[in-house]
Each structure stands twice: as C-alpha cells, then as structure tokens.
Amino acid sequence: MHPTFISHVATAALLASSSVSAIDLNIDSVDSIKSVAATLAYDMMSYYKGNTSGGIIGVLPGPPPNPPDGYYWWESGAMWGSLIDYWHFTGDTSYNDVVSNGIQAQVGENIDMMPKNWSQSMGNDDQAFWGMTALLAAEYNFPAPTDPKAPSWLSLAQAVFNTQAVRPDAPCGGGLRWQVFPYLTGYDYKNSIANGCFFNIGARLARYTANDTYAQHAETTWDWITNVGLMDADYNIYDGAHIQHNCTDINRVQFSYNSAVWLLGAANMYNYTNGDAKWKTRVDGLLNQTFNIFFPDNIAYEVACEPKLSCTTDMFSFKSYLTRWLASVTKVAPYTHDEVIKRLKPSAQAAAKQCVGGDNGRTCGLSWSSGKYDGTKGVGQTMAAMSAVFVNLADLLPIKPPFTNATGGTSIGNPNAGSGSTDSLDPIKPATNADRAGAGIITTLVLLSATGMFGWMSI
Numbered sequence: 001m002h003p004t005f006i007s008h009v010a011t012a013a014l015l016a017s018s019s020v021s022a023i024d025l026n027i028d029s030v031d032s033i034k035s036v037a038a039t040l041a042y043d044m045m046s047y048y049k050g051n052t053s054g055g056i057i058g059v060l061p062g063p064p065p066n067p068p069d070g071y072y073w074w075e076s077g078a079m080w081g082s083l084i085d086y087w088h089f090t091g092d093t094s095y096n097d098v099v100s101n102g103i104q105a106q107v108g109e110n111i112d113m114m115p116k117n118w119s120q121s122m123g124n125d126d127q128a129f130w131g132m133t134a135l136l137a138a139e140y141n142f143p144a145p146t147d148p149k150a151p152s153w154l155s156l157a158q159a160v161f162n163t164q165a166v167r168p169d170a171p172c173g174g175g176l177r178w179q180v181f182p183y184l185t186g187y188d189y190k191n192s193i194a195n196g197c198f199f200n201i202g203a204r205l206a207r208y209t210a211n212d213t214y215a216q217h218a219e220t221t222w223d224w225i226t227n228v229g230l231m232d233a234d235y236n237i238y239d240g241a242h243i244q245h246n247c248t249d250i251n252r253v254q255f256s257y258n259s260a261v262w263l264l265g266a267a268n269m270y271n272y273t274n275g276d277a278k279w280k281t282r283v284d285g286l287l288n289q290t291f292n293i294f295f296p297d298n299i300a301y302e303v304a305c306e307p308k309l310s311c312t313t314d315m316f317s318f319k320s321y322l323t324r325w326l327a328s329v330t331k332v333a334p335y336t337h338d339e340v341i342k343r344l345k346p347s348a349q350a351a352a353k354q355c356v357g358g359d360n361g362r363t364c365g366l367s368w369s370s371g372k373y374d375g376t377k378g379v380g381q382t383m384a385a386m387s388a389v390f391v392n393l394a395d396l397l398p399i400k401p402p403f404t405n406a407t408g409g410t411s412i413g414n415p416n417a418g419s420g421s422t423d424s425l426d427p428i429k430p431a432t433n434a435d436r437a438g439a440g441i442i443t444t445l446v447l448l449s450a451t452g453m454f455g456w457m458s459i
C-alpha cells in the first residue's frame with residue numbers, strides 16, 4: 001500500500017469510529033476544509049472497485065442495469081478529474097496513483113479516449129469528459145505516467161480535440177451531434193454539452209499551447225450555438241434539439257454543467273486573448289445568468305431536477321462541475337473571484353450540513369439548500385459535496401492557476417494525436433441486433449425521461 005493511503009485510511013477509520021460522524025466544516029479554516037474534503041474523497045472512492053478482483057481499472061461499477069445503481073463510463077472520467085482538482089487544492093496525493101492508472105487504463109485501443117468496450121454509449125460528451133480530465137492533468141502538472149511509452153496528458157486532450165474537430169456536419173448549420181456513432185440513439189440530436197465540452201477543450205488548449213487553431217474552432221463553436229439558439233441573448237443555455245427539425249425543436253431544460261462548461265471555456269478565451277472585451281462581455285453574461293439560475297440564495301441548486309429529486313444518476317454529479325469550473329474561472333479571469341467566492345462559501349456550508357445520512361452518519365444527498373439530508377446517495381452526490389468544499393481553499397491559499405506551456409506546464413503534446421482513431425465503424429459495430437436494441441434503449445430511456453420529466457420546461 002502507498003504510505004499516504006495508509007495514513008489516509010487511518011484518518012478515515014478514526015473519523016468513522018469517533019462519535020461525531022457528521023461533517024463538521026469550518027469554512028474559514030484550511031485544516032477543516034482539507035479534513036472534510038479528505039473524508040468525502042474517501043467516501044466517494046468507496047464506490048470504486050476497479051482496484052479489487054473482478055473490477056475494471058478506471059471505471060466505477062456499471063453501466064446500469066449491471067448493477068441498477070451503476071454508473072455510465074463518462075462519470076468515472078469525471079470523477080478522476082475531481083480527484084485531480086482535489087489534489088491540486090489540498091495537496092493530498094493519496095489518490096494520485098489510482099487516478100493516473102485509472103485514466104491510462106481507459107485511453108482506448110486507438111489512444112483517443114474511446115475504448116471499444118464503451119462504444120454502446122459513446123457520446124461526444126462522454127469522450128470529452130475524459131479529455132477534460134486529461135487536460136486538467138496537463139494544466140496542473142499532475143505527475144506524468146511513469147511508463148515512458150504512455151501517452152502524455154496533453155496529447156490525450158489533443159486526441160479528443162482532433163477526433164471531434166472533424167465531426168461537425170451540415171444539419172442545423174454545423175455543430176457536433178450528441179452521439180459519436182450513427183447506430184446510437186441520440187445521433188440525430190445536437191446538444192449544448194457535446195458542443196460545450198468541445199468549446200471548453202479548444203479554448204483551454206489554445207491557452208495552454210498558444211496554438212490559435214484551437215481558438216478558431218472554439219470561436220466557430222460559440223458562433224454556432226448562439227446562431228442555432230441553444231444559447232440565447234440572455235445567456236440561457238438549453239439542452240439540445242433534433243436535426244429532423246433543423247434544431248428548431250429546442251428542449252429548454254437547463255442544467256448547471258452546461259452553463260459551467262461554456263463559462264469556463266469563455267473565461268479561457270478571455271485569458272487567451274489577453275482580456276478581449278468581446279470575451280469579457282460573454283464571461284460576464286454567462287456568470288450573471290449562472291448565478292441567476294443555479295444559485296438561488298447563493299447556494300448551488302440543480303433547478304431542473306432538484307425540486308422533485310427527479311435527477312438521474314448523471315445529474316446528481318453536475319454540481320461538482322459547477323463548483324469546480326467556477327473556481328477555475330477565478331484563476332483565468334481573476335476579476336470574478338469575489339462574486340464567485342460569495343456563492344461557493346455558502347454552497348459548501350450548505351452541502352456539508354446535509355451530509356448526515358446513511359449508516360456512516362455522514363452520507364451526502366443533493367438538496368444542499370434544504371438543510372436536510374434527502375435520502376439519496378451516490379458518487380455524484382459525494383463528488384459534488386466534496387468539490388464544493390475544497391474549492392473554497394481558493395480564498396484562503398495561493399492555489400496556482402492552470403499552467404500553460406509558456407508558464408511551466410511540462411506535459412509535452414502531440415498536435416497529431418488521435419490520428420490512429422478509426423473512422424470505420426466496423427470494428428465497433430454492435431455484434432448483433434440485440435446489442436443494438438439494447439444500446440438504443442439506454443439512450444432512448446434517457447431521452448424519454450428527459451422530455452417526460454422536464455417537458456414542462458420545453459417549448
């Protein structure tokens with residue numbers, strides 16, 4: 001066992017055996033924030049079985065229905081990202097090896113973050129969540145893989161970018177489709193998260209590498225989403241629309257990760273352009289509307305599904321990206337710091353307060369602003385509470401901004417990464433019609449439940 005892991009287990013065991021099991025957070029204390037975040041990181045990792053016999057390295061149990069409360073592949077990539085941030089903010093290296101091994105185990109046969117194993121649910125957003133995690137590793141100088149033949153963190157992000165840059169097509173005047181492969185349900189849907197992740201990666205790669213090609217793609221993607229109306233003039237960001245309707249059938253449900261992924265991308269464009277007024281206007285508008293919609297009473301709130309607790313497994317995790325990406329915005333657009341911290345503090349306090357459920361007496365739900373544990377639990381809820389807590393170190397410690405190649409970033413990229421990616425669908429086509437139907441059902445259920453549950457918000 002890794003020494004820091006042992007000491008960490010010891011801390012957690014101590015916590016578990018002590019009579020005070022609920023989370024006791026002092027938001028003005030570095031030690032308290034670190035200790036609470038460590039406990040929540042430990043609880044989150046208790047869901048990961050990749051390091052035990054029968055588990056798959058790099059992925060959480062799943063996808064549903066095996067087991068029914070399992071996780072889709074993308075959320076594992078998102079979780080490694082949260083632990084890279086956790087390490088960057090707290091300095092705790094306990095999980096670094098597990099994170100590094102987990103990402104490397106899932107780079108895929110063509111080193112493009114699209115393993116064949118997961119082609120039955122491969123959306124551009126799924127691939128991109130792993131790409132954003134790899135990019136974060138590069139931006140923070142997360143320890144490089146020890147195997148010299150392993151792809152660098154930066155090159156993995158570039159591979160995702162390069163494979164996606166050729167995918168926007170004519171319907172709806174451009175933009176990425178949700179799904180990567182034509183046989184997947186949702187291939188006819190163009191949405192804000194798939195395009196937002198591509199925009200985000202492009203903007204951050206432009207800042208990291210100073211290669212303007214990435215920025216040009218980010219610009220094109222911004223122009224497309226505003227033109228098609230998935231982002232409106234008030235900076236509302238709607239979920240998506242179908243190509244059969246030339247994307248006029250806009251599903252107006254709003255999720256916090258959509259606003260956050262575009263906001264962080266815009267903040268990186270602002271930084272990359274050295275404070276361009278155009279990008280400042282966009283950052284200000286997105287920030288304002290993010291606060292308006294997702295921070296009633298300054299506490300992060302998943303407005304589409306939190307009121308009736310109708311969130312899917314995926315949605316329970318969105319506030320993790322909301323809080324972490326807002327914290328990252330304060331680093332690349334420092335003038336936003338005070339307004340952001342004003343919301344992150346009460347969010348963390350509210351998140352910690354409701355972590356009083358379950359057998360361990362400190363299980364977290366989603367309903368932060370209610371002041372009560374809501375009875376739900378999972379990786380998403382724990383990751384979101386953990387994230388909300390540790391990001392507040394940004395107000396107490398000199399947390400380093402993301403590096404660039406020019407300011408000390410050490411990950412060496414490969415502009416041609418992803419060229420081994422296959423365009424041919426043959427090797428990944430479902431073996432049988434039964435498999436194909438199975439895949440369709442998963443995504444159709446997601447779509448149906450999205451329109452069913454959230455239909456009242458659609459026009």
Ligand SMILES: *[C@@H]1O[C@H](CO)[C@@H](O)[C@H](O)[C@H]1NC(C)=O
Pocket residue numbers: 001002005051057094097098099101102
């Ligand atoms: C398994 O967990 C141990 C302890 O955290 C860690 O050192 C090791 O790298 C992990 N192995 C993999 C393959 O993730």
Ligand SMILES: *[C@@H]1O[C@H](CO)[C@@H](O)[C@H](O)[C@H]1NC(C)=O
Pocket residue numbers: 056057105106115117
């Ligand atoms: C792919 O799935 C198989 C069967 O579940 C598993 O044994 C294998 O480890 C997986 N490979 C990766 C890279 O996830």
Ligand SMILES: *[C@@H]1O[C@H](CO)[C@@H](O)[C@H](O)[C@H]1NC(C)=O
Pocket residue numbers: 172173227228229246247
């Ligand atoms: C389809 O939508 C795009 C984007 O909004 C628009 O530019 C184009 O004119 C539309 N095409 C038709 C035929 O309406």
Ligand SMILES: *[C@@H]1O[C@H](CO)[C@@H](O)[C@H](O)[C@H]1NC(C)=O
Pocket residue numbers: 270271274275331332333334335401402
């Ligand atoms: C860009 O980011 C760096 C690092 O955080 C920061 O020092 C600089 O002020 C930012 N640029 C602008 C225009 O805010």
Ligand SMILES: *[C@@H]1O[C@H](CO)[C@@H](O)[C@H](O)[C@H]1NC(C)=O
Pocket residue numbers: 234284285288289292
């Ligand atoms: C902020 O949002 C409010 C409410 O929608 C709006 O009236 C105001 O114009 C917005 N301000 C900016 C800078 O976008």
Ligand SMILES: *[C@@H]1O[C@H](CO)[C@@H](O)[C@H](O)[C@H]1NC(C)=O
Pocket residue numbers: 209210405406
């Ligand atoms: C990144 O920085 C290194 C070392 O300073 C330099 O050799 C390399 O050319 C840079 N790469 C890019 C793409 O600018």
Ligand SMILES: *[C@@H]1O[C@H](CO)[C@@H](O)[C@H](O)[C@H]1NC(C)=O
Pocket residue numbers: 162211212213214415416
């Ligand atoms: C900039 O990025 C593009 C897109 O990946 C690539 O084709 C080009 O070679 C890169 N330029 C440099 C100087 O690295």
